[in-house]
Amino acid sequence: MPRIVHYINQFFAQIGGEEKADIKPEKRDGFVGPGQALNAALGGAGEIVGTVICGDSYFNENLEAVSKEVLEMIRSFKPDIVVVGPGFNAGRYGMACGAVAKIVDEELNIPVVGGLYEENPGLEIYKRHGYFVATGNSAASMRTAMPAMAEIVKKLIAGETPTEGYVLKGLRQNYFAPERGSKRAVNMLLKKIKGEEFVTEYPMPVFDRVDPQPAVKDMRKARVALVSSGGPVPKGNPDRIEASSASKFGKYSLVDIVDLDSTNGETAHGGYDPVYANEDLDRVLPIDVIKEMVAAGQIGSLHDFWYSTTGNGTSVANSKQFAKEIAEELLRDDVDCVILTST
């Protein structure tokens, strides 16, 4: 019998309302509260073996630590599927349901099923981590929410991938179409010419744009750092930064380097002929020139490290994460400006 663990808050566990929102996580065997309806709706296809309960305020005020604590409680029941909520339009409960979905998805790698109102902020943040049924905005819709969630659970138990009945996770998923790409393009063009309705296979994203910072007033006083997506690394690529689709960035001291050449540097980037970069890596990361400028007093000072990754095929999500971490280090060292080289 597939094992299900249910996460709910203090209110639905009938411990109490707002005055009990600060209770710490606890676990109980079997179902509690709305779990009874879920268990019944499953009709014996699966069984709730345990319930984990936490107060909404306590969860949100201690998000990281509580997530881990709740995860361990869930893990102790050895679940096949985890169900969260439904949290309807309750803000803090929705965030808690989402955070539980995230940590279960990432750490246990098992499916999560939940239920949230479409405007619950937890949905937008965490929808990619579970199959969230769109519920009404209050517990009055429990009667429809629970059977809808049970349907998804039953599909998962049957080994199927749910294709409907939940809020799309927003993840791009590959599949083989019945016709090849060129034929699909011709068919789409025919429809577009005739003014018939057609469905694009990829809705183009709306991009965020970064406004340029004001110019540095006096470079003679500025602290400068070098960051590159052109893959400049010490000879041998010690961190094994990938040629494409980088999963990490490297941080390397430039204190003892006056000039880069074929003995102390190379590129990890797979998107261009590396011959010229490997001959003289200053072409990608101009350490020689910038040190001359510092010595001549044209630039105030230099941050001690350079940061490097390969931009080639690297996802925007990874790039954003690298940038965030690099920027925090630069801010800590009072860096005023960055020379950002690419290829």
Next chain:
Amino acid sequence: MKLEIGNILIKDVQFGDKTEVKNATLFVNQKELAEIAGNDDRIKSVEVFLARPGESVRIIPVKDAIEPRVKVEGDGGIFPGFMTGVEQVGSGRTHVLKGAAVITTGRIVGFQEGIVDMSGTGAEYTPFSKTQNVVLKVEPVDGIKQHEHELVVRLAGFRAANYLGEAGKEVKPDEVKTYETKPLLQQAAEFPNLPKVAYVYMLQTQGLLHNTYYYGVDVAEIVPTFMYPTEIMDGAIVSGNCVSACDKNPTYIHCNSPVIMDLYEEHGKTINFLGCVITNENVTLQDKERSSNMTAKLIEFLGAEAVIISEEGFGNPDADLVMNCNKIEGKGIKTVLITDEYAGQDGGSQSLADSTPLGNACVTAGNANQVVVLPPMDTIIGYPEVANLIAGGWEGSLRPDGSIEAEIQVITSATNELGFGFLTAKTA
């Protein structure tokens, strides 16, 4: 311009004393082929292998795939500018060993070469698991630079394909298809009531191992130009690049350019297919602006009402795709775009490096970052350890049991943006 394509269906490939086609089998004289392919002072050795559909064979790293063809009537030869002079090709008659392919492999040139598995999960993603493959493992002399290494292997593949193609010269084809595009005014007049459609054929030309050639000219050096669609069937466009394996266009696919074939399928029925504009994907902004301006102008000049635009590669060329789309739509001409996606391994990231609201009709060849596990194979032709180096792989991609965990980016033509494959993606 009118071309007859005679397809000689090849269902098996074997070594034999004489290179010939008999009973749908391509027999290959191994020694003779190795000598002809290896006829270059810069080549140290050529080994020839066979790889058939369903076999437990992995070819890695794959550089190019080429279809054996031969000119039977009409001007020029296959791969003008490389294997012959620069006569205008695309008319007369050409025979094709349909179902056969030459695959080139050998020491790695750049980071961006591919994998062809003849069975298992990987075979589902590459079209070259369905062809009877003659595999050339080409090793250049020591000390050769990457760009020359690429050239040497490319030419060896062309020599091999043309040598095999000759075996089909006197063979009666199993089927003959005729493709014709007339001079513009005649073509426009032939089907006056059908919508006029053209094809914008974007070619990878970022340079530094990212090159495509038209009659031997590096396409980075051209301004966009008109092309009769049949020219590609005689090898007017060839690949010379080491871009990620999943979405670079091998020479084989240029010769069978699928948008052209599928537009011809509708030609005279639902559309009037006027022809192609080939354009490049250069790296400077000025080049991008010039080429997209020229492309939009030529499409207008043709009098096309609608176009398909296909991309090659990703990232930087996404900007060319978007510029072409904006400028052509800006002239009131409808567009459909073909691209692929880099949405991250979880599919949660945005897929393109550039975007436009006018790109509202988009065909995708799938998310190249999707991770797959390719099972171990009994026979490896080439160098399995490069799985850790090529774009889409990482340190540890090659596992101790010989299986490979990597993004489908490593698989040759997995997300082909000419629309050769069936893979696509949806938001789930």
